[in-house]
Amino acid sequence: MTEQTPVSGTQALPEDRRRREILAAARRVFEERGLDGASMRLIARQAGCTTGAVYSRFTGKEELYAEILTASLSRLQQELDRAVRTADGGRGRVGLHCFFRYYLERPTELALGLYLYQGPGPGGLTPTLDRQLNAALLEIYRTITQALADDGLDRPRSRATAGMAHAVGLLVLHQTRRLKLLNADADRQMDAYLDMALR
Amino acid sequence: MTEQTPVSGTQALPEDRRRREILAAARRVFEERGLDGASMRLIARQAGCTTGAVYSRFTGKEELYAEILTASLSRLQQELDRAVRTADGGRGRVGLHCFFRYYLERPTELALGLYLYQGPGPGGLTPTLDRQLNAALLEIYRTITQALADDGLDRPRSRATAGMAHAVGLLVLHQTRRLKLLNADADRQMDAYLDMALR
Amino acid sequence: MTEQTPVSGTQALPEDRRRREILAAARRVFEERGLDGASMRLIARQAGCTTGAVYSRFTGKEELYAEILTASLSRLQQELDRAVRTADGGRGRVGLHCFFRYYLERPTELALGLYLYQGPGPGGLTPTLDRQLNAALLEIYRTITQALADDGLDRPRSRATAGMAHAVGLLVLHQTRRLKLLNADADRQMDAYLDMALR
Amino acid sequence: MTEQTPVSGTQALPEDRRRREILAAARRVFEERGLDGASMRLIARQAGCTTGAVYSRFTGKEELYAEILTASLSRLQQELDRAVRTADGGRGRVGLHCFFRYYLERPTELALGLYLYQGPGPGGLTPTLDRQLNAALLEIYRTITQALADDGLDRPRSRATAGMAHAVGLLVLHQTRRLKLLNADADRQMDAYLDMALR
DNA sequence: GATGAATGAGCTTTCATTCAT
DNA sequence: TATGAATGAAAGCTCATTCAT
Numbered sequence: 153m154t155e156q157t158p159v160s161g162t163q164a165l166p167e168d169r170r171r172r173e174i175l176a177a178a179r180r181v182f183e184e185r186g187l188d189g190a191s192m193r194l195i196a197r198q199a200g201c202t203t204g205a206v207y208s209r210f211t212g213k214e215e216l217y218a219e220i221l222t223a224s225l226s227r228l229q230q231e232l233d234r235a236v237r238t239a240d241g242g243r244g245r246v247g248l249h250c251f252f253r254y255y256l257e258r259p260t261e262l263a264l265g266l267y268l269y270q271g272p273g274p275g276g277l278t279p280t281l282d283r284q285l286n287a288a289l290l291e292i293y294r295t296i297t298q299a300l301a302d303d304g305l306d307r308p309r310s311r312a313t314a315g316m317a318h319a320v321g322l323l324v325l326h327q328t329r330r331l332k333l334l335n336a337d338a339d340r341q342m343d344a345y346l347d348m349a350l351r
Numbered sequence: 352m353t354e355q356t357p358v359s360g361t362q363a364l365p366e367d368r369r370r371r372e373i374l375a376a377a378r379r380v381f382e383e384r385g386l387d388g389a390s391m392r393l394i395a396r397q398a399g400c401t402t403g404a405v406y407s408r409f410t411g412k413e414e415l416y417a418e419i420l421t422a423s424l425s426r427l428q429q430e431l432d433r434a435v436r437t438a439d440g441g442r443g444r445v446g447l448h449c450f451f452r453y454y455l456e457r458p459t460e461l462a463l464g465l466y467l468y469q470g471p472g473p474g475g476l477t478p479t480l481d482r483q484l485n486a487a488l489l490e491i492y493r494t495i496t497q498a499l500a501d502d503g504l505d506r507p508r509s510r511a512t513a514g515m516a517h518a519v520g521l522l523v524l525h526q527t528r529r530l531k532l533l534n535a536d537a538d539r540q541m542d543a544y545l546d547m548a549l550r
Numbered sequence: 551m552t553e554q555t556p557v558s559g560t561q562a563l564p565e566d567r568r569r570r571e572i573l574a575a576a577r578r579v580f581e582e583r584g585l586d587g588a589s590m591r592l593i594a595r596q597a598g599c600t601t602g603a604v605y606s607r608f609t610g611k612e613e614l615y616a617e618i619l620t621a622s623l624s625r626l627q628q629e630l631d632r633a634v635r636t637a638d639g640g641r642g643r644v645g646l647h648c649f650f651r652y653y654l655e656r657p658t659e660l661a662l663g664l665y666l667y668q669g670p671g672p673g674g675l676t677p678t679l680d681r682q683l684n685a686a687l688l689e690i691y692r693t694i695t696q697a698l699a700d701d702g703l704d705r706p707r708s709r710a711t712a713g714m715a716h717a718v719g720l721l722v723l724h725q726t727r728r729l730k731l732l733n734a735d736a737d738r739q740m741d742a743y744l745d746m747a748l749r
Numbered sequence: 750m751t752e753q754t755p756v757s758g759t760q761a762l763p764e765d766r767r768r769r770e771i772l773a774a775a776r777r778v779f780e781e782r783g784l785d786g787a788s789m790r791l792i793a794r795q796a797g798c799t800t801g802a803v804y805s806r807f808t809g810k811e812e813l814y815a816e817i818l819t820a821s822l823s824r825l826q827q828e829l830d831r832a833v834r835t836a837d838g839g840r841g842r843v844g845l846h847c848f849f850r851y852y853l854e855r856p857t858e859l860a861l862g863l864y865l866y867q868g869p870g871p872g873g874l875t876p877t878l879d880r881q882l883n884a885a886l887l888e889i890y891r892t893i894t895q896a897l898a899d900d901g902l903d904r905p906r907s908r909a910t911a912g913m914a915h916a917v918g919l920l921v922l923h924q925t926r927r928l929k930l931l932n933a934d935a936d937r938q939m940d941a942y943l944d945m946a947l948r
Numbered sequence: 949g950a951t952g953a954a955t956g957a958g959c960t961t962t963c964a965t966t967c968a969t
Numbered sequence: 970t971a972t973g974a975a976t977g978a979a980a981g982c983t984c985a986t987t988c989a990t
Contacts, residue, residue, distance in 0.1 A: 719918025
């Protein structure tokens, strides 16, 4: 995440804005058509520019993916920080629940994360990008771990891992409509898990 | 009216063997490139035949996928039945553990199941195929639920759902190398979960 | 994610010219091979560009076909209007003769119209296109009907239908070399018909 | 048309029957799917045999077409002969009407005739086949001409040509649904034509 | 003779990416 | 720097025809 320092009001801002518009368009298109259904042309059109304009800001489709995923993790981190900070008790629970809700409400971003890990090609991710994503994920993990520790729970790391795994499992089963098939509700299941696991 | 002059290439093979070779090739290609990245041409080449030969046995990519996934679920069902039947106590635990181990040892088959996520097109799978896969999954779910009930545990359905979700979450994090990043071990985490959840 | 590395080939052309070249190529190919025998690849090659360049201007084969047929009907309508307007007597005869001559001199365009016969697939043409073509044909029909009415002939609608049908029949037999086989001359036959029918 | 002389009752008949079954199947498939939509595989399946069995009796798709068209013309000739012979007056009218009705009731056979004339490929028809079809058509033409002459009408040849042309025109417009668009009825139009032309 | 698996070029269409303007 | 026409490989799938069995 680069911190943009807008210079006066002439050139710097439009550029930044165009970038954001492209990213927003890409997110919209991913949501509507899925990761593979999204084409660069469609993204460009939705962003109100040409493919060339996209390529002058992103090296390709993969970088677009990566940028969106990075932004997603960053937003999650922010929500997580705020949630944990403002919790008046059971910070760990709040943190894990926040993680769960975040992806429950943003299926595309979950899909993006899982997709990028499978690797968008035989070469997988750029090492730089890989490190970047890992760092963001670790930060999220640490925030949750710390919240659990703050609650005085033992083995906070293991609880954080387990909680996130449970959330991911429920989210995947939910998104693939498996949970409905089993007549279960993602939200309720997550609550039940937290009740049990954070005693 | 197009005219082709076939040239002898690959020889005819016993029907069953050719079929198996195509399925094996498809499994390999799906594993390496994902559902969308796998092409019928590549599958054919890997199977040592032409696309026409593939299409004479399978109506298309989806049927190939279905055949492989169905076989996978059926193998899992068999292992599950055997495991639960021969367990001398804690049948539920044995069942859930079997589910977990099955996919831990067969990353491809888990990936195959999760590809449903992206959805192989607008509208998802053929309704027939969808029902078939759902039925297979439900049977697995029922087997585990029954095992938990046999153990005298209350709310066996909810426990089965939660257990499978936890397994899926751990498997996804494991397969995507997240678990290693968090310095956790899938097997240990699953054991810990079962200890806690099946009390 | 497939990657392509475009190599400079044909140069970019003024938009209008490229369009016209593609349409001309399509006309040629449709003429030589029929609607079903014509392939987009062949049309592109004949137009000196790639399939992609064709698809960036036309949504598909049917739109190409529609464009050509619409233009043809529009040209016929123009000629018809002019012929009928400048006729100093026997406007109906002039109109029907114009219709006949138009296709006699443009075998391709007649063939194109008749290919509808086979139907470009189950279900025929796109409803929109169908309406468009029908409207154009009706306008031609009305022009001829009006010309016959102006001549003071009774039952102008029936005469218009019959006259057009006769023309089409002669044209089809002529184009398929049947008329030569029967030792007849299309032009003379049409004249004889008009002599008899427009009394 | 080869005259089959069945030898006793063992081998000769089945062979002939298989041929007829293939031809019948081809006709059915042409009717259902159109000329280009018909595949040799489908024809073979409908005939209850394999593609190989078809190819052992016909050199290819074109020969199948030709055989069916030849049979069609021969049936038309038979119906025509009978109709003209049994007519008690206005033999010419009966003949032309028979020609018209025959194709009105057999759209596929009309399409086949027109299609084969466009030529199923860049090479067009086999010269032998071409001669054969021309001879059959000429015979039909002569039958109608003779019937008109028998009625005492002058210029029977020209009347036969015109009558057939009118029929073909109406049939083509009818089959392409143009006639309905013009709010006309093929049957009535043909009757009106005959009333006028055979005075 | 019959079989039907196999061929492989063909089809229409899409798309990430480039680069002359 | 922006444009967007052009590329051309690749996709899923079909099909007339052959030929080993």
